[in-house]
Amino acid sequence: MSGFEDLHLLLAGSRPAAQAVARCGGAAIDFGQFRRMVAGWRAAFAAAPGERFALYFEDTVEFAAALFGAWHAGKCAVLPGDALPATVDRLVRYVDGFAGDLPASCKPLAPLMQSRDTFAPLDPQAAQLVVYTSGSSGEPLAIAKRLEQLFSEVRALEQAFGDRVGPDAEILATVSHQHIYGLLFRVLWPLAAGRVLHAERLHYLEDLAPALQAGGAALLVASPAHLKRVPPELRPDARLRAVFSSGGPLPDDAPAACIAHLGMAPVEVYGSSETGGVAWRQRSGPDSAGWTPLPDVQWRLRGETLEISSSHLDTSDWTATQDRAAPSPTGFTLLGRADRVVKIEEKRVSLAAIEQALLVSGFIDELRVVALAGPREQLGIVAVLNEAGWAAHDEAGKKVFALDLRARLLQQLDASSAPRHWRFVSALPSNSQGKAQQTALQALFDPRRPQPRLLEATPTQASLRIVADAALPQFDGHFPQHPVLPGVAQLEWAILLGRELFPTLPPTFLALEGLKFQQVITPGMTVTLNLEFKPEAGRLAFKYSSARGPHASGRVLFGPAS
Template sequence: MSERLLELCRALAQRPAHAIVGWRGAQAVGNSAFLHRIAAWHATLAPLPGKNFALYFEDGLEFAAALLAAWQAGKTVWLAADALSVSVAALTPSVDGFVGDFPAHCQPLPATETALATPEFAVLDAGRVALVVHTSGTTGAAQAIPKRLVQMAAEVETLDAAFGSATGEADVVATVSHQHIYGLLFKILWPLVAGRPIHALSQNYPEQLASLLAQRPAILVSSPAHLKRLPEHLGWERNQVRAVFSSGGPLPADVALASGALLGQVPTEVYGSSETGGIAWRRRKSLTDDTWTAFPPVSWRIAEDGSLEVRSPHLFDRTWLRIPDRAEAVDDHGFVLKGRSDRIAKIEEKRVSLDAIEALLAASTLVATVRIVLCEEEAGRRQALAAFVVPTEAGKAVLAAGKLALNRKLSALLRGAVEAVAMSRRWRYLDQLPTDAQGKTTQALLLALLDERPRELAWRELERDASHVKCEAEVPEDLLYFDGHFPDTPVL
């Protein structure tokens, strides 16, 4: 195993002071300034008796400095997906402190700002648990996943061996957050080890992204949610893009090829999870090219029930791990995925396939996208299914006659094909499915839409800098405070 990640701080200390580590907008951040930030965070964290610290920064360079400092100080970093109150409450019992852009009541630790000498950096202990990430929550509650340094070091080397020579010298630009394992590896750790400059802030607007990609050779780290929404009218600079990566969910074949035409590089899709790390990759050549190629260190096999099993240095241990995905072997090196194997709900002792229900609805000309979620029993409510539907134009035409009209048409598709307990009891019609910073539609985000009478607007941060924050607000049509304001024209 290469020790480049374990010796990263030592390597940084040997690089020229003026070498560019990254960019904040148009301002270059040199190696000397980056090392100073590592030293500042190390001075804060090293004397503290606690071991576990939550970390969240929107700025990727400050995040990287605090992360490396924490590891040098022997701390275990818990990645926070965001700084929302629910996330903070979930982390609080597990950590000894908070570092970064957390609310004031968390008492986030400040970096030591006095002039500091660069500390004597140690080679990190490969076997130590240095990171805790969380599953995305797309199929249930998020679970904490511990990571040893040896796992992350192996992943960095796997990525560099697979893609390093093809990408060459280029800046790393991301539309995804580094607060998840995919962004952490592709946007932070691999670039730092390989010496590629990092753009500190994720790019939320296509216009900003197009402008940035035109300036210098770049690697784009993105997700299906972002690649689906690339406007064709923007002047994409195809010659500057060295590679495009996508992970976090399935990338439709037509989107892969269309985004490749815009950007000059068909996205390299990476298949894996928080628990498994990277498993396989593919770069489509046609609409029917569905085969995944396993990374060289990854062994795989198909279990008797069709589930995929993997074993690799990216795992916490080297035993075989069953993945809740069905797969079919193409040859000794590749496989195709055949859908989830764990989306079976048990309702009133009946086994119900959520995938099957979604497939029935998705086949309708009224439905563009659909997700089915099991709502567990709660006070006054039985266990039941909820459907979250993005209607097509035809579906919107039906919806114009009222929600009940579309409910009836979609329920009719299920009636006779599924048992009564598998009929959706709750329907929500959306312009698009909600996504988190990784572009994933999680169960928690969907369930949050089921409040009978919402009392809050749905806020989404679009951009932020030192002087302003720009947000978008979605106002639910059944907002409680519309009552009486006014019967024909809701106004607040």
């Protein structure tokens, strides 16, 4: 750890004034300049009444100067993850002032001219940072941290990764410093180790190649959201020393793509705002899935629950995480989360918060938030509408109605993490215990599936309204110039919906009877599907009709499993 300096002594130490600290727009910022920036912010915070100040900056160098200025003025820095209106409104009730790129109504502080740039050491035991993460109650959870928790984690990062990075690597990043991962890797670790940080964030991985060409050795601090979509035109560059990934799980196919286009697999760091960094891994093959604890981190299992102990925590006791784990040769493997917080595009999203925000609309009786698998992590909403909800749905149309509900969520969620897919239903699919099943909820988002509205139902009869959406894949290629809904799709829908509505429908298909197709169903057409189930005969009768008359009908015979 040659050249490493504990952060409580950073401004009080003897680091040379000419040593490079950062780059901003291609221009170098040395330690003397940085010290004067911190002094100006210290003066501004010292002159302001109150203890807690919210900091939100786009420029990482200015953010770092304001952060240390607040700390040296004895203030607590509160780091919101965004500057959305709902976030700012919530902060007004919690903080005494603001600094950074925030609305003028917040009256953000500005640094003051200050000639005195000498500093006393920081108190490592002072609780001078608050970060936010989503809580299971639906409200963002404020997490207070002592400076020593941060500083000890920085020491652990240097001990674990300093040799592979080298002393001269500059910090390139796609992640924000407003979150704990970016704060540690983009700001605190490079300042302690004497590495050059960059004021600007790389918004796309396509920006990496020119950034490398403009400088020397570098490391990349990225997120799974970027690393799982590595641009194919990128080529390995010897100037790139290491790639780090944190904030969420990296898909299994991402390391191979990174090796091909970046020249190495990412170092994945597992942790959370609550726990700090816990463990790391670098997957170069199927046998490297286990996690290795970071220095100073101890772990154990209580059942399947992972518990940890480290100086990164605010307690010396063992702390239960919200993750399940199992032992591995290098440490442990993770088996999945056990709480109701998910990560979408590396942003922690509280499912309870989404549910609360939508229920107050007055249109929804019950809903479930569903995590949808795919190339991009996304959320879907399955909502049981009440009478007022269906009236608003029918008046505006499904698309506009869903956009109106989504607009409510955008007051507190980033657009990248807000739900994009909506299913409006008359009842949640449930099992025999009356509990909504995750697999059944996820099945509602199958693109081949219609989105029916149940009009009426009894134990043996049902009537549904279906809009034959033009986006349904069943229309593709059937026929190119005049698409129609294939008869096999109509039959498949009748059986699918019959099984959902009539749980006692026998499991095995036996035969078709009286199958008729009288009129085609074209894109955008609204049809009614009537189903009748005769349990004693194991027979499901179906009929599609519209204002034009009958479209198709028939009977499906079922029997017990052989």
